[in-house]
Amino acid sequence: MREGYKKTVLGEIPEEWTVKNLSEINEPNTKISYGVVQPGPEDINGVLFIRGGDIKSGKINNNLRTITNEVSAKYTRTILRGGELLVSLVGYPGECAIVPMELKGANIARQVGIVRITNEIDSNYIKQYLSSASGKKNLLGNLVGSAQQVINLDMLRKVNIPLPPLPEQQKIANILSTVDQKIENIEQQITENTQLKKGLMQKLLTKGIGHTKFKDSPLGEIPESWEDCTFGDIVSFSGGAQPPRSTFKYEPQDGYIRLIQTRDYKSDKYVTYIPEELARKRCNENDIMIGRYGPPIFQILRGLKGAYNVALLKAIPNKEKLDDEYLYYYISQYNVWAFVENLSQRSGGQTGVDLIQLRKYPFPLPPVEEQQKIATILTRVDNKLEVLQNKKTEYQQLKKGLMQQLLTGKIRTV
Known part of the structure; x- marks a missing residue:
């Protein structure tokens, strides 16, 4: 074992890092849970409603359906205030996103798990880890169901996360988010x-x-x-x-x-x-x-x-x-x-x-x-699209490599 590292259930990590599961970094007096079981009909004047299929590629779909205020009021534990981590349990299992402030007051479906991460932990770091190859393996390793795979709440609560000190979490999250932004900009150019x-x-x-x-x-x-x-x-x-x-x-x-x-x-x-x-x-x-x-x-x-x-x-x-x-x-x-x-x-x-x-x-x-x-x-437009697609692939490979190094502590940012 390398000097300065220790063995854990997640493999070798730096000595000053810890390993905790999602339940241990969830806000005290709250539970990781899912949302509305019976959403009922839409209401254009109602509450925005996030389903499992609405979470993809680290983001929440802009085109959300709605539920009535009365239905949402029955599920106050999952009314969003912004900043929570949402994880798709069904649809695109394992996909996760941080709730933006403009979705404050929205609610979630039964197919979505909500994690309210404590202030001592960087939520974006947790999202980046769960989006990595090792994070997905930990989260999806024992999926339930063959026809339609489902993450149950017990699985979600027990997912282990390698945790650097908060300043290092923030630096890692910022580096990976910068690459994400570059990929997003390229995707926008591809769309245009x-x-x-x-x-x-x-x-x-x-x-x-x-x-x-x-x-x-x-x-x-x-x-x-x-x-x-x-x-x-x-x-x-x-x-x-x-x-x-x-x-x-x-x-x-x-x-x-x-x-x-x-x-x-x-x-x-x-x-x-x-x-x-x-x-x-x-x-x-x-x-x-x-x-x-x-x-x-x-x-x-x-x-x-x-x-x-x-x-x-x-x-x-x-x-x-x-x-x-x-x-x-x-x-x-x-x-x-x-x-x-x-x-x-x-x-x-x-x-x-x-x-x-x-x-x-x-x-x-x-x-x-x-x-x-x-x-x-x-052909000129096609050539430009090919260049952009190649750039996107390069940045995706860069991020994959950075995740393997940064989220395991093989490369340190401090």
Whole structure:
């Protein structure tokens, strides 16, 4: 054991740190408890009401339902005064947040636990610990229920917390909160740029750039110079092939090629390889691929190279008339997805893409030069979003590392 450290139920911690459970740091003469059991109907003039699903990513949802003043008055022990720690028991079990002062007077549901932490302890430090990997392990290690996991009050009360002296708690909480704020700022930029992209797509893919004369089309007004087409006029679709499962390998080897499946665009957890001679349908990183079956149906996918299976379609543009990037943005529109989804819902619950109907869907076609200009504008926004997402990931990894070091005392702030 390192000098200056001691063994505890939570592992090695600095000698001057202690370990206490949540009940021991809860205000005297109060109990960690849950809230309203039967909320009844909403009342727009009533009391704001926090449910388990309203607590996520360290915050409380702004769009809360309400309960009547009469119902809230029956549960005075959980009427909020601001500063309490709330823990979701059901919904997003283990998610926690500090109550902001603007929610003073609100109440909580049965699915939420309330901890009123004493003044000798920094509430934000406790929130940060419970949000860490070790804190979640302590809190969620023995979840009750298989279909819907539930934290019971006894589990919550017994969760052990490593406690530095108060000044060190505050320094640790401030460091982690600073990183949280940076992540929040990046998320706000991602939201703003996502909305910008949505607005640009709606405008550019229907009105183009610099047009003054328009004509009617099945999708509304479009520039007079654009050609009235459908998907079937300018795009072909090529379905994948399914080799025998007996030929699958799960490690790369000579003479084999990766088999691309819909799930592979989200994770490399199930990488599969097949013999080259069985790779009848192939795609590269820039090809526009479509998830043929749901849920969710009609995912527009890109970025992988290999042979693709029957659950995927490749969208192939007429190179003389249609730019690849323009097709990517056009086919990614919400309206196109909604059209395909609606057809799927009407076809007896089947979730396959109806190619016959998709080929009939309108595709107003600008000149290739204008297509490329539009695609360039949208690509710039996508590139910015990618940069922001990478920054967010970097700060999330930074916080994870800081939590592992600071909340265990491996790195000291004093």
